Amino acid sequence: MAQPDRASEVPLEITFDREADAAYISLEPSSLLTGLHLSTPSARVQELTQGINIHLDGEGRILGIEILGAKTLLPETLLSRAQDMTNPGFDQKPA
Numbered sequence: 437m438a439q440p441d442r443a444s445e446v447p448l449e450i451t452f453d454r455e456a457d458a459a460y461i462s463l464e465p466s467s468l469l470t471g472l473h474l475s476t477p478s479a480r481v482q483e484l485t486q487g488i489n490i491h492l493d494g495e496g497r498i499l500g501i502e503i504l505g506a507k508t509l510l511p512e513t514l515l516s517r518a519q520d521m522t523n524p525g526f527d528q529k530p531a
Contacts, residue, residue, distance in 0.1 A: 452506060452518035459506035459518060464499045 449462040479499065482490045487504040503509055 450514065450518040451521045452515050453521040454507075455522050457505055457507050459503045459510055459515065460500055460521075461503070462500040 450459060451462070452459045479494060480492050481502075482492060484490050484501075487509070489502040489504075490498055491500045491502065493499055506515060
């Protein structure tokens with residue numbers, strides 16, 4: 437019997453800021469947007485290589501991956517599907 441496709445169950449979220457040329461692959465839903473990494477005292481960032489940082493929780497589990505220089509390191513097809521974080525909130529009209 438075939439195994440169900442579990443890829444659709446993974447809470448993967450990708451954001452991209454074109455101006456900063458930085459992408460974030462979150463393995464925890466909305467962790468970047470809610471400030472989970474900043475508010476968790478035991479969370480830490482580990483540099484994997486220049487421009488690639490791994491965000492870990494207090495138990496060493498990977499929460500997300502930050503990629504600087506994303507236009508060079510990631511395929512455009514992936515970046516084009518990422519949530520655009522360039523100037524967030526600028527699309528809102530003034531009151």
